[in-house]
Amino acid sequence: MAQRHPDPADPAAAAVTGEVLADHLRAQATEFLRALRLHREGGAGAESDGAVRALRRSARRISGSLHTFRPLLDAGWAESVRPELAWVSGTLALEQAYAARLERLLLALHRLSGTPVLPAQAAGPAGSAATERGKLAVGAAKAGALLDRQLTLARTRAHSAALRALGGSRFHAVADTMALLAGEVPLTPAAAGADLRPLAAAAEERLTAAVTALPLVRAGHPYNAEALVHGLSPDPSPHPQDAPWHQVRLLLRLHRYAREVLHGDDVTDVRLTAAGQALDRHRDASEAATAAAQAARTPRIAPATAYALGVLHADQRHEVEAARYAFQRSWRTQTVGTP
């Protein structure tokens, strides 16, 4: 196995070479295949969910390395594989995303109604939403039922689409590519001895530059009312302000994956983790707010339902603002680049 885990802050430390990258890609491809086998053997439920999660996890990591360390890999190969991995990861993510969105929105409705949530509901909201609804006010209950219907339908469709994808020829081609990658990594001739650190540093610089462009001073000032500022705009996609934060979330993930290649995934930076969690929360709240706004455009809903969805939308937009504040706090104390 190639040398890894030198201190990247120490310029005298031995270089981390392309061999480390090859090891990492082989390991992740093996992990992908293991998860796929688990998924095919397992039935439905939590085991299948875990296998899908593991598939996405390795797909994201391989795709990230293909991006960050592109100059060390066969260019044509890397460019053809990356979109396929993104397709796998994206297709498999949707079912879980809809389930999480529904859970987030139902929990928020309960919080807003001042009613306690049963532990069973927090664990799996789709099933117990109906029994819990009795304790909510009429508008909140109807809003919950509407979101339940719409997001459960979307989730079911995403589930079918994921199953179709896993059984289709496009996915089989990806699995074949992973099987080959688990054996041999198409490095460029110069890559084996090349230093990974400048490429990893470039990924970190892209992150730092994107963070610098964020309105962090404003985000650090609580209750700035920024996230809701276009909440009633006639614009159909009223929150372009979210995009740079979503972009930082992706760049932070690429930086984290590059760190994993260099230092192994046992070296975690708690502040990096906190920043990433804040950005995940930002993304989730942003999408939940959009789902509430979309549900409010359902024809022929009662005014009380629309009112509850308006309150819910605003609540989630404030969650967006709170997540930006949390990111700013975690980033402020961040010493970038040291493990």
Add this chain to the structure above:
Amino acid sequence: MAQRHPDPADPAAAAVTGEVLADHLRAQATEFLRALRLHREGGAGAESDGAVRALRRSARRISGSLHTFRPLLDAGWAESVRPELAWVSGTLALEQAYAARLERLLLALHRLSGTPVLPAQAAGPAGSAATERGKLAVGAAKAGALLDRQLTLARTRAHSAALRALGGSRFHAVADTMALLAGEVPLTPAAAGADLRPLAAAAEERLTAAVTALPLVRAGHPYNAEALVHGLSPDPSPHPQDAPWHQVRLLLRLHRYAREVLHGDDVTDVRLTAAGQALDRHRDASEAATAAAQAARTPRIAPATAYALGVLHADQRHEVEAARYAFQRSWRTQTVGTP
């Protein structure tokens, strides 16, 4: 004129006696009569508004002193006058309160829609609301029109009620009492030589005790989502959590008025002012949120209107939370008792 303005933190300073209180009450009663004359002479508009404001200002101050320094005043007299002054102040406050509430809500609708507000609207919203409405999304525009109708009606009724009150026998009796007070203050026999400071200190202690009972630690943690927690409750008055803050607002005002008696109103404490402004904002946002929720219960409104009112309600409840945060910040740096 009696001695005033000693340093209250200095126990060796000469006592501030009941004579200072008598001076203060005479001056405020004179101010009340001057404002009343101004109101009767003036027509409508800004001049009349200013006179009404001055009437309320002195009524509140006299009522406050009657409460804080009650043991030094003829008990039967003080107890009969205070509710009458509260009635004057309350009756005259409503018109301005409805106007300010409408302005606050229309400004918020514009902020939420991402549309700029013309300076003319910020100055007098009721008149220009209609012309501005074109730039808002349909739901926000309809919500604005509904609030405009409801709050303008309430304001007009309050205006009529205030005019009726100012022309009625109950108000004339109050004016007579003020005319007598401007000449002679019914102090108790022992009051002239009594020290005001222990009574002023007791008012401050009541304030401090009430502040201590507030959930300040939670309020100091931004984005705690507390203010909206019962926003969708079936409870018809869902925000009992606001009451202790409203109470502190009143106690802070009594403390400020007692300070004015002792030190004159040229000695202002900027931090006390900031705390008071935060509590005013808390009260205004709380009442605006209630107005938005009430408007949403109007029969036969469109779902888009109800949705906009829901967003607006949540926005104002977050203003409530922001005001608590601001109060906590100003109070934390407060050195109570020094001018």
